[in-house]
Amino acid sequence: MEIICIGNELLIGKTLNTNAQWLAKRATAAGFTVKRITVVEDDVAAIASVIRESLQRKPKFIITTGGLGPTFDDKTLEGIAEALNRKLEINEKALEMIKEKYEAYAKTGKIEKVELTPARVKMAKLPENSKPLPNPIGTAPGVILEVDETVLIALPGVPSEMEAICEGSVVPLLREKAGDVTFYEASIYVSGIMESTLAPFIDKTMHDNPHVYIKSHPKGGEKEPHIELHFSTTAKSSKIAKDRVGKALVQLSELVKKEGGKVILTQKLAKQ
Amino acid sequence: MEIICIGNELLIGKTLNTNAQWLAKRATAAGFTVKRITVVEDDVAAIASVIRESLQRKPKFIITTGGLGPTFDDKTLEGIAEALNRKLEINEKALEMIKEKYEAYAKTGKIEKVELTPARVKMAKLPENSKPLPNPIGTAPGVILEVDETVLIALPGVPSEMEAICEGSVVPLLREKAGDVTFYEASIYVSGIMESTLAPFIDKTMHDNPHVYIKSHPKGGEKEPHIELHFSTTAKSSKIAKDRVGKALVQLSELVKKEGGKVILTQKLAKQ
Numbered sequence: 001m002e003i004i005c006i007g008n009e010l011l012i013g014k015t016l017n018t019n020a021q022w023l024a025k026r027a028t029a030a031g032f033t034v035k036r037i038t039v040v041e042d043d044v045a046a047i048a049s050v051i052r053e054s055l056q057r058k059p060k061f062i063i064t065t066g067g068l069g070p071t072f073d074d075k076t077l078e079g080i081a082e083a084l085n086r087k088l089e090i091n092e093k094a095l096e097m098i099k100e101k102y103e104a105y106a107k108t109g110k111i112e113k114v115e116l117t118p119a120r121v122k123m124a125k126l127p128e129n130s131k132p133l134p135n136p137i138g139t140a141p142g143v144i145l146e147v148d149e150t151v152l153i154a155l156p157g158v159p160s161e162m163e164a165i166c167e168g169s170v171v172p173l174l175r176e177k178a179g180d181v182t183f184y185e186a187s188i189y190v191s192g193i194m195e196s197t198l199a200p201f202i203d204k205t206m207h208d209n210p211h212v213y214i215k216s217h218p219k220g221g222e223k224e225p226h227i228e229l230h231f232s233t234t235a236k237s238s239k240i241a242k243d244r245v246g247k248a249l250v251q252l253s254e255l256v257k258k259e260g261g262k263v264i265l266t267q268k269l270a271k272q
Numbered sequence: 273m274e275i276i277c278i279g280n281e282l283l284i285g286k287t288l289n290t291n292a293q294w295l296a297k298r299a300t301a302a303g304f305t306v307k308r309i310t311v312v313e314d315d316v317a318a319i320a321s322v323i324r325e326s327l328q329r330k331p332k333f334i335i336t337t338g339g340l341g342p343t344f345d346d347k348t349l350e351g352i353a354e355a356l357n358r359k360l361e362i363n364e365k366a367l368e369m370i371k372e373k374y375e376a377y378a379k380t381g382k383i384e385k386v387e388l389t390p391a392r393v394k395m396a397k398l399p400e401n402s403k404p405l406p407n408p409i410g411t412a413p414g415v416i417l418e419v420d421e422t423v424l425i426a427l428p429g430v431p432s433e434m435e436a437i438c439e440g441s442v443v444p445l446l447r448e449k450a451g452d453v454t455f456y457e458a459s460i461y462v463s464g465i466m467e468s469t470l471a472p473f474i475d476k477t478m479h480d481n482p483h484v485y486i487k488s489h490p491k492g493g494e495k496e497p498h499i500e501l502h503f504s505t506t507a508k509s510s511k512i513a514k515d516r517v518g519k520a521l522v523q524l525s526e527l528v529k530k531e532g533g534k535v536i537l538t539q540k541l542a543k544q
Binding site: 008009010011012013014015016017018020021022023024025026027028033034035036037038039040041042046050053069070071072073105117118119120122123138139158183185194195196197198199200202203206213214215216217218219230232 | 280281282283284285286287288289290292293294295296297298299300305306307308309310311312313314318322325341342343344345377389390391392394395410411430455457466467468469470471472474475478485486487488489490491502504
C-alpha cells in the first residue's frame with residue numbers, strides 16, 4: 001500500500017500532514033503494510049509522475065488525498081488521467097451526486113439556484129473506467145479505479161471529508177482484501193539506561209522473536225534516558241499476535257532490568 | 273529541495289510527521305521550493321532506492337530525517353552509502369564528537385565509564401567523503417556530503433535534535449545558497465460564498481498576477497462555506513513580495529465582495 005498526498009500547502013509547511021497519519025493508522029489496523037508516503041505539489045506532470053512511479057512498485061492499493069475540489073489548483077484527477085493515459089470524462093453517477101448536493105444547498109438557502117457551473121462539473125470529470133465514492137460531508141466525490149493489480153483510490157484533502165469517505169467506502173474494502181490478518185502493537189517505557197546500551201538487547205530479542213519488530217524511540221535525548229520500546233507484529237489471529245508481542249516484551253524487559261534499567265508498562269511516561 | 277523521512281513509526285501512523293512540516297517551513301522561508309517529501313521504511317534497500325530516485329531529479333538539497341541512532345533499526349547512513357556506492361567508514365571527527373558526549377554523560381553519572389561499544393561507534397560510521405554536523409542536544413551527529421550538484425544532509429529523527437542541528441548548521445547554509453530570495457504569504461478568510469463559485473475569481477486573479485500563487489482551503493465543507501484563501505510568492509525582495517501579494521489580495525477581495533461574500537483579513541476565523 002502506498003499513500004500519496006497532493007498539495008502545495010504540505011510542501012511549504014503550512015499544513016501538518018495529519019491525513020497521512022490517519023490513513024496509515026487505518027491501513028495498518030486493517031492488516032496492510034504502508035511502504036511509502038509521498039507528498040507532491042499541485043502540478044499535473046508531478047502528480048502523474050508520482051502515480052506512475054508508485055504503480056511500477058505494484059502496491060495492492062494506492063490512496064491519494066487532496067486535489068478533488070472545484071478550483072483550478074485541484075489537479076489530482078487530471079494527474080491520474082495523464083499517468084494512466086486515460087481520458088477525463090463526465091461520470092454521470094458522479095454528476096448526479098454533485099447535483100444532489102447543490103440541490104440540498106439550495107434548499108437551505110446557501111445558494112440561490114442549482115447551477116452546474118464549469119467549476120462544479122469539474123468534480124464529476126473522472127478518468128475513464130472510474131467509479132465515484134459518495135462524500136457524506138462535502139461535495140466532491142471520492143474516486144476508485146483499477147490498474148492491473150492495483151486499486152487506486154482518490155480522496156479529498158479536507159480531513160473530515162477524507163475520513164468520512166474512507167470509513168464509508170474504503171475501510172470495508174481494505175478489510176475484505178486483507179483477509180484474516182491482525183496488526184498488534186504495544187510499548188514499554190524504559191529509563192535509567194542509554195539507547196546505545198539497549199541496542200544489543202534489542203538485537204537479541206528480535207533474533208529470538210523473528211516475527212516481532214522492535215523499535216526504540218528515544219525521548220529527551222541520551223542525557224535524560226527515557227526510551228519508548230515499541231513492539232509490533234502482524235499475524236493471522238489476534239491471539240497469536242498478542243502472544244508473540246508479549247513474549248518479546250517480557251524477554252526484553254528482563255534484559256533491561258538485569259542491566260539496572262527501570263521498565264514502565266503504562267504510557268504515563270510518554271505523555272510527560 | 274526534497275525531504276526524505278525515514279521510519280516505520282511514520283508508516284504505521286504511530287508518529288505524526290512534524291519533522292517534515294518543520295523542515296518544509298524553514299526551507300521555504302529560506303527561499304527554497306520543496307518539491308517532494310517521501311516517507312520510507314527502516315530498510316537499507318528501500319532507503320537507497322528513495323535516495324537514488326531523488327538524486328535523479330537533481331535537487332539542490334536532499335534533507336533526510338531519522339535513522340542515525342545507535343540501534344539496529346537506524347539504517348539511514350547504510351542506505352545512503354548503498355545508494356552512492358560509497359563505503360561506510362569511521363569518521364574520526366564524528367567519533368571524537370561522540371566520545372566527548374559520553375565523557376560528559378560519565379561525569380554526570382549517567383553511565384559508569386566511557387566505553388565505545390559497537391552500538392556507539394556505529395554513529396560515527398559515515399559514508400566516505402562526509403562531514404559530521406555537531407548535535408548540540410543528543411549524541412548522533414548529523415551528516416553532510418555532496419553528490420554532483422546535490423548537497424545531501426542527514427539529520428536525526430528526534431525533533432529537538434533535528435531542529436538543533438538544522439538551526440546550527442543547515443539554515444545558515446540554506447540562506448547562503450538561496451541568495452536574495454524571500455518567500456511571503458498571507459491569507460484572507462471568506463464566508464457566504466461557495467468554493468465552486470469562487471473558482472473563476474481565483475482563476476482571474478492568478479491570471480492577472482502571474483507571480484502569485486493562490487490556493488483555496490475549504491474549512492467545514494461546502495455546507496457552511498468558510499474558505500481560507502492563501503496567497504504566496506517568492507521574490508528578490510520582501511517589498512516586491514509584499515506588494516505582489518497585496519495587489520492580488522485586494523483584487524480577489526473585491527471580486528468576492530461584489531458577489532456578496534464576506535472577507536475577513538485576520539486569522540480569527542481560522543482558529544475557530
